[in-house]
Amino acid sequence: VARRTADDLAEGRAALDDPHLTTLGLLVEAQAGLAAALLPTLEDGHGLSGQRFEVLLRLVRSPDQRLRMTDLAAQTTLSASGLTRVVDRLVAQGLVRREPCPTDRRGWFAVLTAEGEARILAAVPEHVAEIRAALARALSPEQVEELTALVRRLRDSVSPDAARVTPPHG
Amino acid sequence: VARRTADDLAEGRAALDDPHLTTLGLLVEAQAGLAAALLPTLEDGHGLSGQRFEVLLRLVRSPDQRLRMTDLAAQTTLSASGLTRVVDRLVAQGLVRREPCPTDRRGWFAVLTAEGEARILAAVPEHVAEIRAALARALSPEQVEELTALVRRLRDSVSPDAARVTPPHG
DNA sequence: AAAGATTGAATAATCAATCTTT
DNA sequence: AAAGATTGATTATTCAATCTTT
Numbered sequence: 001v002a003r004r005t006a007d008d009l010a011e012g013r014a015a016l017d018d019p020h021l022t023t024l025g026l027l028v029e030a031q032a033g034l035a036a037a038l039l040p041t042l043e044d045g046h047g048l049s050g051q052r053f054e055v056l057l058r059l060v061r062s063p064d065q066r067l068r069m070t071d072l073a074a075q076t077t078l079s080a081s082g083l084t085r086v087v088d089r090l091v092a093q094g095l096v097r098r099e100p101c102p103t104d105r106r107g108w109f110a111v112l113t114a115e116g117e118a119r120i121l122a123a124v125p126e127h128v129a130e131i132r133a134a135l136a137r138a139l140s141p142e143q144v145e146e147l148t149a150l151v152r153r154l155r156d157s158v159s160p161d162a163a164r165v166t167p168p169h170g
Numbered sequence: 171v172a173r174r175t176a177d178d179l180a181e182g183r184a185a186l187d188d189p190h191l192t193t194l195g196l197l198v199e200a201q202a203g204l205a206a207a208l209l210p211t212l213e214d215g216h217g218l219s220g221q222r223f224e225v226l227l228r229l230v231r232s233p234d235q236r237l238r239m240t241d242l243a244a245q246t247t248l249s250a251s252g253l254t255r256v257v258d259r260l261v262a263q264g265l266v267r268r269e270p271c272p273t274d275r276r277g278w279f280a281v282l283t284a285e286g287e288a289r290i291l292a293a294v295p296e297h298v299a300e301i302r303a304a305l306a307r308a309l310s311p312e313q314v315e316e317l318t319a320l321v322r323r324l325r326d327s328v329s330p331d332a333a334r335v336t337p338p339h340g
Numbered sequence: 341a342a343a344g345a346t347t348g349a350a351t352a353a354t355c356a357a358t359c360t361t362t
Numbered sequence: 363a364a365a366g367a368t369t370g371a372t373t374a375t376t377c378a379a380t381c382t383t384t
Binding site: 012021030038117135148156157 | 182194196203207208224227247287290291298302305307308309316318320321323325328
């Protein structure tokens, strides 16, 4: 048994140097750094948290600027209940309204209001400029494209539901 | 004024299609997907949240398996107060202890206990195997290396403090 | 029985304020 | 006055349970 434990520790120590652990760590740190650089502008300049921005962005890009709650949850980093609360706050701010789904009475749409559309369209240009600047500081345009292609493959593999939408008359 | 507003909306709509926005979105989604794939094993199998894992991993790799609270906060995705709470929980679990800094009486070290070392070394091999599997499902080994190099440049640019350590006798 | 959505209870994260030491 | 660290108060997120509809 002591033998087994000693082996386990040695195995753990060897794994500490595995380059895959570094890859994941770099991804986490890069994204944390980007968030620290980008979120204050959204928050202070446009009154939007990262989550509220994410939800409004999904809606403004969707047909009729609306999406089922379940689809919105699948497309964002939020759980179903977490999404309910975020939409509650957006409704309270007048940026989103809820509408019942005509073909499935269990379902609800979150729908962008005119005010919500104005808010997200006002926020995006500065946000995009900051993303562009942050990427340009680190990488050439070609490298940004490479990175995008690689991350897209990874995203498609680990979260294939990111583009999920319930079909009408589903 | 109506003119100006119409221009603003048009500018916002144009920015919606900017590829840099897509790049960031893919990064966020990829990492959310990886977290969803990796965290349950840490949590259910080893009793470690992502944050507690991150802290223990930093400590086990540091000289004397110890780090100043401020450095630990800079190296993780946590604020100073957030780190205090995480270390509180790790101390309560017996995985970390606090020691005062002998050369600066304001400072404290978080120090890995023997139990903490055993816990993190037990968790790492399975975690690494899962990272490797997730990456291999999406990318070739060469692509993983490319991705790592690009993300490293990005990390170095956006969060240069990720390797911060207060020098002894500072 | 299962899916869509919400709610209550519990957990965790942050900001601002505070205390001590430099 | 500024840095290191912690605490109180607030806000946000999740899990499990619930309700309605399919």
